[in-house]
Amino acid sequence: MTFPTLSRGQVQQLLVEQSAKYVKLQQAHLKLDLTRGKPSSAQLDLSNGLLSLPGDDYKDASGTDTRNYGGLTGLAGLREIFGEIMQVPVDQMIAGDNASLALMHDTLVFALLHGTVDSLKPWCQEGAIKFICPVPGYDRHFSICQEYGIEMIPVELNDDGPDMAAVRGLVADPAVKGMWLVPTYGNPSGSVVSEAIAAELAAMETAAPDFRIMWDNAYAVHHLTDQHTKTADILGMCYASGHPNRPMIYASTSKITFAGSGVPFMGGSEANIAWYLKHLAKRTIGPDKINQLRHLRFLKDVDGVHALMDRHRMILAPKFSMVGEILRSRLGGLEVATWTEPKGGYFVSLDTVDGLASRVVKLAGEAGIAMTPAGAAFPYGKDPRDRNIRIAPTFPALAELEVAIDGLATCVLVAAAEQALAS
């Protein structure tokens, strides 16, 4: 009994039933928020040890007084931990202030105003420049491009990475200066860039000599199963392929420790890091080293990071399981939507049949369930098929999440029935 096979009468009957549920939902005066990938209080509690650190001992292992100025690259001890996780030599790593988004933003600003080490001139002095945007993707990546007038070209993101036929075609255009990519547990689809596709991204010829892959490895250690998915070593691959300056690699502890008070990292070739530091030196004398010391003392080493992430997983895996169960039970077999069951990361990506997403998000909002606006995961906020809905299950408590996802399923069914009757 899939949706397309229902008779008009059956659809009318379904609309009556689901509308009744929807009215009840509205009467419950909910105020639930599935909009952003925010850690829950229970997750943040896992890092409360940070709140009293570093205590009286403010010197790092090298004897640096972390309270004073200096040290543009950030504390070596912390860079060692995340260099291992990010597969970047510690000397080619920068630890910054509290947001990897800011490091990505500033990378593009420096490229716009100065050009990269491989650029003939500042990007802002070129004609129109373009970025490849695998979709669905992270809205804040796209906002940076929009802010600076960088034209965004969507390409399909498959389970194993971007559609390489499309990418190969696009990079033949010298105006295409780069691409965004969340390699592991992509936001929102959960897709993982395979070794083969990463190798091809590293090796492909690009018309622009200063083509950059913005490799945002935000969820490198954010596993939802026993399987520790390996991220492709894009830096090594790019060195091997003779394009060492191609990847700019980012990560942060925002979803490991505290979302607003973590430490972000950036890695890349020697030349890229020297370039970034040269420009960064005009902006700041150095990062918040005390917060870096605090993280170093708390996390201790790579094993410490993984142990902490295991505790996150114990909180998160049941939420993701429940989302899957509810969607299966309410929408399974109806051919009205598909959704991801990610092995890591922070999101479930729900695709309705074409043309429903905006209506579903509107219905949900009017029932007190705030969803990310439909289209948010696409450049310029425009989903050409109006089908993608990003679900962020991490923040609400399990009981609230249950109500919200069940309500969302109701909204999908109402919207699908409306659509069927209107056609």
Added chain:
Amino acid sequence: MTFPTLSRGQVQQLLVEQSAKYVKLQQAHLKLDLTRGKPSSAQLDLSNGLLSLPGDDYKDASGTDTRNYGGLTGLAGLREIFGEIMQVPVDQMIAGDNASLALMHDTLVFALLHGTVDSLKPWCQEGAIKFICPVPGYDRHFSICQEYGIEMIPVELNDDGPDMAAVRGLVADPAVKGMWLVPTYGNPSGSVVSEAIAAELAAMETAAPDFRIMWDNAYAVHHLTDQHTKTADILGMCYASGHPNRPMIYASTSKITFAGSGVPFMGGSEANIAWYLKHLAKRTIGPDKINQLRHLRFLKDVDGVHALMDRHRMILAPKFSMVGEILRSRLGGLEVATWTEPKGGYFVSLDTVDGLASRVVKLAGEAGIAMTPAGAAFPYGKDPRDRNIRIAPTFPALAELEVAIDGLATCVLVAAAEQALAS
């Protein structure tokens, strides 16, 4: 017995004496650093209470969980304290991450790439643009201009502010888009912009509709005497004169609490703050609110800030006194140099007779006394009279400072005698 009245023989005699002292200095194998305005360990110790804060209570007065994302403007409680100090309404204040230099840098980057609220187009799309730079001034201000190709025009900084005749002439040029100013206890001269000059800066007509005063009030509460010098209320004055968007106002706790881990602030008109936040929102989800809460708990209120600054003064005032005493005793009455005796701030500015500064800094360096490069306080590092030397007395312990300043005086005398004999 001033230097110009000495006979050649007397100068030769003086050079022999001072050279002997200089040789002893070299034999002491010193390693002293007077280069940067860094707080000393004793000053940093005053804020060690921060090292274990906020502790378990991570919510601010409004109930915000400071551990999570959000809150682009920063914590209201902390903005209230510094709004009062900076004379800016709390709603027109932003509290950021750890460096006011970064806020200034980003203000100019946003102006370059987008234009200000009063600009017809992005500054980077105009022809050459220019900034007025009162000298001597802060080298890191000038580095930002140099980084982005903004032409710097020096004007004399007097005890009561910039030479207004020069400023009035320059702002008739529409390419002159702004000026730097440290209004209180200027770096390095210690000068304080008077009410009259501030009022004139607020009221003057400028050819550029988007002229900006970068009002870096870094030393607002950094008094070295009982006298709490009032900073002119530039924002109020600019509103009163019909130019509310003219001033961009900055301050930070870098030299109140911890130099690398403080909180910076920015204030301005409603329109300027909305403009900045709009662009900032593309760069970050919010600042490190835990560090802001930490500061709020530690400083408590405006009185708490002043009480802490009194303790800094007890450490710093003797150092500045000693610098003055040594310079008076070694160089007084010789007409070979003048120096400031500032009522606040972080520097003593020493002017030798013309043409000596580079040689003095070189001699000092070769005797193990690191000084900021001669010319550092001037655009492009070029002091046209080669006379200004910036002394940063805060970091060394009193005994080391004594040796360093005495050694510096020796270098001045050696260089002056060399110069007299060469002419």
